[in-house]
Amino acid sequence: MRDLVSEMARHITVKGVQIARNGSALLDVPHLTLGGPGPTLILGPNGAGKSLLLRCLHGLIVPDKGHVEQGGVLLNANHKARQAMVFQQPVLLRRSVAANLDFVLKRQGMPRAARKMRIAELLVEGGLEGKARQSARSLSGGEAQRLAILRALALDPDTLFLDEPTSALDPSATQVIERMILRASASGVRIVMVTHDIGQARRLASDIVMMQGGHVVEHGAARQVLDDPQSDASRRYLAGGLVT
Amino acid sequence: MIRNFLRAALVSLGLFAGPAFAEEPFIVVQSTTSTQNSGLLDSILPWFEAETGIDVRVVAVGTGQAIRNAINGDGDVLLVHATADEEQFVEDGWGVERFDVMYNDFVLVGPKSDPAKVKGGSNIVAALTAISEAEVPFASRGDDSGTHKAEIGHWDAAGVDPAAASGTWYRETGSGMGATLNVASGMDAYALTDRATWESFGNRGNLEVLVEGDPRLFNQYGVILVNPEKHAGVRAAAGQRFIDWLIGPDGQTAIEAFQLNGQQLFFPNAK
Amino acid sequence: MQGFAVEFSAAIALILNGDPELWAIVLLSLKVSIFAVLISALIGMPVGAALAVARFPGRRVLIILMNALMGFPPVVVGLLVYLMLSRSGPLGVLELLYTPTAMIIAQVVLVTPIVAALTRQVVEMLAEEYSEQLRSLGVSRLASVPVLLWDARLALVTALLAGFGRAIAEVGAVIIVGGNINHVTRVMTTTIALETSKGNLALALALGAILIGIAVAVNAMVSTLSLRAEREGLRHA
Numbered sequence: 001m002r003d004l005v006s007e008m009a010r011h012i013t014v015k016g017v018q019i020a021r022n023g024s025a026l027l028d029v030p031h032l033t034l035g036g037p038g039p040t041l042i043l044g045p046n047g048a049g050k051s052l053l054l055r056c057l058h059g060l061i062v063p064d065k066g067h068v069e070q071g072g073v074l075l076n077a078n079h080k081a082r083q084a085m086v087f088q089q090p091v092l093l094r095r096s097v098a099a100n101l102d103f104v105l106k107r108q109g110m111p112r113a114a115r116k117m118r119i120a121e122l123l124v125e126g127g128l129e130g131k132a133r134q135s136a137r138s139l140s141g142g143e144a145q146r147l148a149i150l151r152a153l154a155l156d157p158d159t160l161f162l163d164e165p166t167s168a169l170d171p172s173a174t175q176v177i178e179r180m181i182l183r184a185s186a187s188g189v190r191i192v193m194v195t196h197d198i199g200q201a202r203r204l205a206s207d208i209v210m211m212q213g214g215h216v217v218e219h220g221a222a223r224q225v226l227d228d229p230q231s232d233a234s235r236r237y238l239a240g241g242l243v244t
Numbered sequence: 245m246i247r248n249f250l251r252a253a254l255v256s257l258g259l260f261a262g263p264a265f266a267e268e269p270f271i272v273v274q275s276t277t278s279t280q281n282s283g284l285l286d287s288i289l290p291w292f293e294a295e296t297g298i299d300v301r302v303v304a305v306g307t308g309q310a311i312r313n314a315i316n317g318d319g320d321v322l323l324v325h326a327t328a329d330e331e332q333f334v335e336d337g338w339g340v341e342r343f344d345v346m347y348n349d350f351v352l353v354g355p356k357s358d359p360a361k362v363k364g365g366s367n368i369v370a371a372l373t374a375i376s377e378a379e380v381p382f383a384s385r386g387d388d389s390g391t392h393k394a395e396i397g398h399w400d401a402a403g404v405d406p407a408a409a410s411g412t413w414y415r416e417t418g419s420g421m422g423a424t425l426n427v428a429s430g431m432d433a434y435a436l437t438d439r440a441t442w443e444s445f446g447n448r449g450n451l452e453v454l455v456e457g458d459p460r461l462f463n464q465y466g467v468i469l470v471n472p473e474k475h476a477g478v479r480a481a482a483g484q485r486f487i488d489w490l491i492g493p494d495g496q497t498a499i500e501a502f503q504l505n506g507q508q509l510f511f512p513n514a515k
Numbered sequence: 516m517q518g519f520a521v522e523f524s525a526a527i528a529l530i531l532n533g534d535p536e537l538w539a540i541v542l543l544s545l546k547v548s549i550f551a552v553l554i555s556a557l558i559g560m561p562v563g564a565a566l567a568v569a570r571f572p573g574r575r576v577l578i579i580l581m582n583a584l585m586g587f588p589p590v591v592v593g594l595l596v597y598l599m600l601s602r603s604g605p606l607g608v609l610e611l612l613y614t615p616t617a618m619i620i621a622q623v624v625l626v627t628p629i630v631a632a633l634t635r636q637v638v639e640m641l642a643e644e645y646s647e648q649l650r651s652l653g654v655s656r657l658a659s660v661p662v663l664l665w666d667a668r669l670a671l672v673t674a675l676l677a678g679f680g681r682a683i684a685e686v687g688a689v690i691i692v693g694g695n696i697n698h699v700t701r702v703m704t705t706t707i708a709l710e711t712s713k714g715n716l717a718l719a720l721a722l723g724a725i726l727i728g729i730a731v732a733v734n735a736m737v738s739t740l741s742l743r744a745e746r747e748g749l750r751h752a
């Protein structure tokens with residue numbers, strides 16, 4: 001029962017969201033509800049408006065029209081405090097690996113000793129043990145993205161947004177990160193992730209939001225969207241066609 | 245790195261509290277470059293400081309600037325060489341009283357080749373007339389200093405308006421005596437200088453003394469206490485003590501004893 | 516010129532043999548300029564960072580003004596500070612004219628715009644990169660200032676060293692407000708000016724050599740730090 005309540009509280013609903021620049025619509029989503037527990041993947045070609053939608057969900061961008069709700073109320077600071085986001089290019093502070101984690105833990109008011117333990121745990125989780133004192137900027141691309149995810153998890157979020165976190169990484173680094181994401185999901189963190197990689201969507205998604213040209217063209221269970229797409233745009237994209 | 249930098253900075257901060265800021269009694273004397281550059285003050289001040297424990301801080305600028313600084317109250321004692329201006333300074337109420345201290349003389353220096361043929365003369369007015377007629381380079385202070393004022397007086401006496409030739413053979417440096425001598429040395433120009441600065445000047449090049457001994461080249465120095473009624477901050481007691489010493493037997497003896505290159509440069513004449 | 520060479524080596528020997536008068540002058544120069552740079556840092560860095568992250572009308576004008584102040588003639592700064600500190604000036608009662616403090620004030624006026632302008636440049640660049648991430652973490656604009664300053668630390672030390680270079684090499688302002696008083700306010704540059712006016716060119720040049728040595732050391736530090744800053748992905752724009 002409690003789980004259901006907290007599940008409801010995490011429902012994100014997009015209502016009449018529009019963003020336009022210079023007269024052309026970049027994003028136009030009349031209605032979208034992200035419910036279920038499993039990872040949601042937002043899939044589509046470049047320029048489909050995936051990242052823009054993700055930023056609206058996280059409150060980084062305020063849409064020209066419409067709004068985003070969570071748990072039935074307008075997205076507010078309390079919601080945002082329970083959300084975290086990982087960007088395509090990890091933005092790491094110019095400090096050590098441990099200091100990057102310490103930064104967010106300290107902001108939560110965690111005492112020093114507890115922070116130290118939590119950092120150690122997180123580093124193990126991300127396979128970065130032994131790199132605590134290394135400069136974060138000297139990490140490899142995969143390590144840097146792992147640290148960015150760890151730092152997001154350090155916030156203890158109920159929702160984690162990821163914007164194509166593996167698009168610049170090779171398959172083995174991608175695999176490590178996908179495992180981290182699945183573990184986070186299994187531990188109860190709601191995952192909303194943007195990708196243009198169909199294989200990745202197949203590997204991770206429980207539901208898929210298919211986008212094209214600023215519109216949501218399809219939203220459904222992953223298997224259904226991938227194996228039996230209902231829209232022309234989805235079919236062409238999934239068939240490997242060039243969708244423009 | 246940053247921590248070390250800060251530490252170094254803090255250490256230096258601590259050092260600062262040391263000698264530079266230690267409060268010992270001192271006075272500020274607004275004076276001219278000639279008394280400082282010649283080494284006169286370095287020679288006589290330790291006597292006064294040893295006797296009284298009063299540190300004398302000398303700001304050496306041109307006479308014009310020294311007087312303006314004193315009018316602003318930025319000094320306790322004025323020691324300069326432009327008698328008319330000094331008397332005006334006292335008359336206007338900026339100073340308490342003017343005392344003669346010492347004199348030396350001005351000399352006309354110029355290139356050994358002496359294109360204006362003034363060498364060996366003792367008539368400064370005739371020499372300046374010759375220079376203006378020959379239109380050979382002359383380097384002037386051009387800075388409203390005591391020496392500059394004296395020079396202008398001699399041009400007036402010669403009936404020459406050198407300002408009309410400014411930028412041609414008449415070069416105004418707008419700088420101190422030493423800087424002007426550097427210019428004269430560099431361009432083989434004539435220049436009027438006080439003997440003390442000349443004797444202590446190290447970069448003479450082709451220059452030598454060409455005209456000296458004219459009574460009109462007499463250069464009187466005076467000392468004045470800045471009026472504490474105009475500026476409450478003036479250290480009047482210590483300043484007066486310095487003046488009393490300077491025009492008293494001890495100061496006058498110290499001035500007389502100062503020599504450079506075996507030559508006495510300042511002649512005490514306090515009354 | 517041979518006489519000059521002899522004089523010059525004699526002057527260098529005088530310095531290297533640790534002539535106490537000369538070293539006191541060098542030390543005072545360092546103290547005054549280090550102090551001035553530290554105060555400039557305390558003022559210039561927050562101002563520069565604020566200009567980098569805040570958005571308000573007139574901001575561009577302020578930035579242009581600040582950049583222009585970087586090239587303010589030292590003599591004018593000296594005059595302004597003199598007019599403030601003179602006994603006839605508004606701050607005359609403080610009795611600061613002709614003290615090292617007056618020289619520090621003049622140098623702070625000279626160096627602060629440099630520190631502020633360079634800080635703004637560096638922090639603005641960094642803020643652009645960090646902006647979304649910090650907002651995602653719930654860090655407000657104001658709270659982001661110390662984060663940005665700390666993360667720009669290498670580039671900021673470079674800015675401070677640039678300010679130090681300007682401070683220690685400057686003569687026009689400190690000679691006016693310091694008065695070049697022996698044992699009190701005589702620093703390297705004013706000594707060089709004095710010895711030049713005495714025609715002691717060799718000694719002046721030897722002191723100049725020390726100044727150049729310090730400038731080289733400072734620049735070596737700057738380039739080492741820039742190199743490190745660059746390696747960590749942060750350069751002056």
